Amino acid sequence: MLNKRVNQSKPEELPEKIPTHIAIIMDGNGRWAISRGLPRLAGHRAGTENLRRVIEACIEFGIKYLTIYAFSTENWGRPPAEVHGLMRILEDVIDRELQELHDQGVQLHHIGRLDRLSKNLRKKVIHAVEFTKRNTRLVLNVAFNYGGRDEIVVAIQRMIADGMKAEQVTDELVSQYLFTAGVPDPDLIIRTSGELRGSNFLIWQGAYSEWYFTPTFWPDFDREELLRALREYAHRDRRYGGLMPLQEDTATHAG
Numbered sequence: 001m002l003n004k005r006v007n008q009s010k011p012e013e014l015p016e017k018i019p020t021h022i023a024i025i026m027d028g029n030g031r032w033a034i035s036r037g038l039p040r041l042a043g044h045r046a047g048t049e050n051l052r053r054v055i056e057a058c059i060e061f062g063i064k065y066l067t068i069y070a071f072s073t074e075n076w077g078r079p080p081a082e083v084h085g086l087m088r089i090l091e092d093v094i095d096r097e098l099q100e101l102h103d104q105g106v107q108l109h110h111i112g113r114l115d116r117l118s119k120n121l122r123k124k125v126i127h128a129v130e131f132t133k134r135n136t137r138l139v140l141n142v143a144f145n146y147g148g149r150d151e152i153v154v155a156i157q158r159m160i161a162d163g164m165k166a167e168q169v170t171d172e173l174v175s176q177y178l179f180t181a182g183v184p185d186p187d188l189i190i191r192t193s194g195e196l197r198g199s200n201f202l203i204w205q206g207a208y209s210e211w212y213f214t215p216t217f218w219p220d221f222d223r224e225e226l227l228r229a230l231r232e233y234a235h236r237d238r239r240y241g242g243l244m245p246l247q248e249d250t251a252t253h254a255g
Contacts, residue, residue, distance in 0.1 A: 015234030019187035028193030028217030073147035105137025112146030148203030
């Protein structure tokens with residue numbers, strides 16, 4: 001269960017610049033389990049347990065949006081037993097944690113498709129979203145049966161269905177048709193386990209996000225690991241394709 005009281009960080013512990021929105025590719029559950037002689041599903045369960053700690057840390061650090069990559073559209077290609085186990089884990093998490101998440105002020109969003117989930121699981125996801133919709137302490141986007149390319153295809157289909165004309169299509173309009181409509185783009189995307197790729201995650205939204213890669217497997221990515229990522233982020237200079245003031249001045253006066 002989530003702690004009833006979230007620890008308060010010492011003022012000197014947190015960097016001055018805290019991202020509004022963090023997204024995490026929670027990778028390495030299977031390898032974490034195998035390295036301990038355990039079945040892969042034990043790693044996924046350990047990863048779920050760890051998510052509680054990360055949610056608590058995000059609340060503590062004042063982060064307003066957290067997006068987690070829980071199950072991709074490509075994950076259906078995994079062995080059926082593992083896929084079934086992951087579905088069962090999601091259902092168990094909703095049953096066990098929903099009230100506590102609500103009490104902590106967490107608002108749940110699902111991003112992705114619901115059509116391949118069982119009828120019972122779909123009902124539970126929809127209920128969880130409805131039950132927590134007025135909470136404002138932390139918005140938790142759960143990307144389940146999600147793919148970045150699929151999200152863009154769905155957005156295009158919806159725009160066409162709504163009769164949008166080519167000249168009406170702008171960055172802002174596309175963003176309104178994505179699964180994440182109304183949510184600011186992630187400032188920081190974290191990938192655990194040492195892999196160095198985006199894996200079809202938030203392709204549109206992450207265009208100017210800062211990336212942080214760590215070799216730590218997701219079940220071991222704790223409060224201190226998150227704090228380390230925040231400190232690294234605080235030293236980044238986000239220019240969105242522009243130049244630093246000194247560089248601009250140099251470019252202006254260059255002969």
